[in-house]
Amino acid sequence: MKRIQIICGHYGSGKSEYAVNLALALSEIRDKVYLADMDIVNPYFRSYEREDILKEKGIKVITTSCGGVADIPALNPEVNTIFQDSSITGVIDVGGDPIGARVLARFAPMIKSEEVEVILVVNANRPETKTLEQVLAYKEAIEREAKQQITCLVNNTHLCGETDKEQILKGAELVKEVAEATGLTIKHHVVLKELLEEVELEDCFPIAIYMKKPWENI
Numbered sequence: 001m002k003r004i005q006i007i008c009g010h011y012g013s014g015k016s017e018y019a020v021n022l023a024l025a026l027s028e029i030r031d032k033v034y035l036a037d038m039d040i041v042n043p044y045f046r047s048y049e050r051e052d053i054l055k056e057k058g059i060k061v062i063t064t065s066c067g068g069v070a071d072i073p074a075l076n077p078e079v080n081t082i083f084q085d086s087s088i089t090g091v092i093d094v095g096g097d098p099i100g101a102r103v104l105a106r107f108a109p110m111i112k113s114e115e116v117e118v119i120l121v122v123n124a125n126r127p128e129t130k131t132l133e134q135v136l137a138y139k140e141a142i143e144r145e146a147k148q149q150i151t152c153l154v155n156n157t158h159l160c161g162e163t164d165k166e167q168i169l170k171g172a173e174l175v176k177e178v179a180e181a182t183g184l185t186i187k188h189h190v191v192l193k194e195l196l197e198e199v200e201l202e203d204c205f206p207i208a209i210y211m212k213k214p215w216e217n218i
Contacts, residue, residue, distance in 0.1 A: 001026075002117045004082060004090040006104065007154075008142050009121030010129050011096035014156040018121055018190055019093040020050050021207040027057040030089040036062040036079045038103055039095035050210045083110040094146075098138075104146035111148065119187060120150045122178065124157040124171040132177045139182070153178055154205075156190040165198045172201055 005022060009015035016039075023035040035054055051061045062078045082090035094101050104111075120139055122129055129135050139150050157163075157171020172189055179186050188205035196206050 002115055003086065003088070004092065004111075004116045006092045006094060006116060006118045006148070007121060008094050008101050008119065008146070008150070009096060009154075009156070010123065010126050010138065012126050013096070013121045013123040013129070014158055014190065015096065015121040016093050017207065017209065017211045018154060018156055018188075018205075019091050020054065020210050021190075021205070023054060023059050023091040024057055025205075026089050026091065027059050032060075032087050033058070033089045033091070034060045034062060034082050036076075036082060036090065036092045038079060038092055039100060053210060079107070080110070083107060086115075098141040098145040101142045101146040104148055108147045116148075116151075117187070118146075118148050118151045119154050120152075120184075121154045121156045122171065122175050124155075124174040125159055125167065130174070132174065132181060135174065135178050136181060139178075150182075150184065152185045152187040154188045154190060155186065158190075163192060163195070165195060168195070168199050168201070 007015050007019045007022075019035065023033055027033045051063070054061050062076050079092070082088050082092065094104060120142065122135055124130050129138055143149055153175050155168070155171040155175040157167050157174070159167055168189060168191055175186055175189075178184065186203060188203055189199070189201045191199050191201075191204045191206055193206045193208055196204060
């Protein structure tokens with residue numbers, strides 16, 4: 001696994017949930033893990049909301065918020081540290097859609113291909129990414145705005161609390177089509193821990209649900 005994992009995906013793809021779980025998994029095998037929330041567009045499902053759990057595992061959390069009170073639509077300069085300090089293992093949660101991925105462009109001079117994976121998280125249940133053609137178009141838009149090439153794919157097909165084996169396998173088929181069309185590798189099939197024994201796929205990544213829905217924060 002490369003030192004820096006940059007996670008892109010459509011709104012509702014579950015990229016922030018994946019980012020939190022990936023950072024927690026990395027903290028078990030790496031000494032210095034940072035999670036940067038670079039979403040300056042979408043106010044929902046923000047990975048920094050699980051800062052309490054992340055800090056318990058020794059993970060440094062970089063946010064765009066001011067004292068945890070109000071979101072500021074600007075990047076925290078601490079993000080630069082992830083690219084500059086080779087001792088850090090970084091997970092970067094980028095804002096959804098091409099407009100959210102645009103923030104990556106400013107880091108292009110610092111991004112070294114041998115250190116970075118740029119991951120596209122795909123949820124086959126999202127109306128905008130449910131076909132091969134839609135995912136390919138979405139991938140190209142992300143790459144154009146971010147000035148970075150997607151390097152691998154993650155299947156995170158879900159229906160929130162209604163997710164079952166069939167949904168995950170449906171997403172696996174779509175992501176396989178994308179991989180065959182692009183030559184990209186499939187990094188993970190994201191699977192709820194309670195469904196892991198039912199899903200017979202290689203490269204399964206078991207997760208727990210940490211992110212709250214917006215109405216659960218009221």
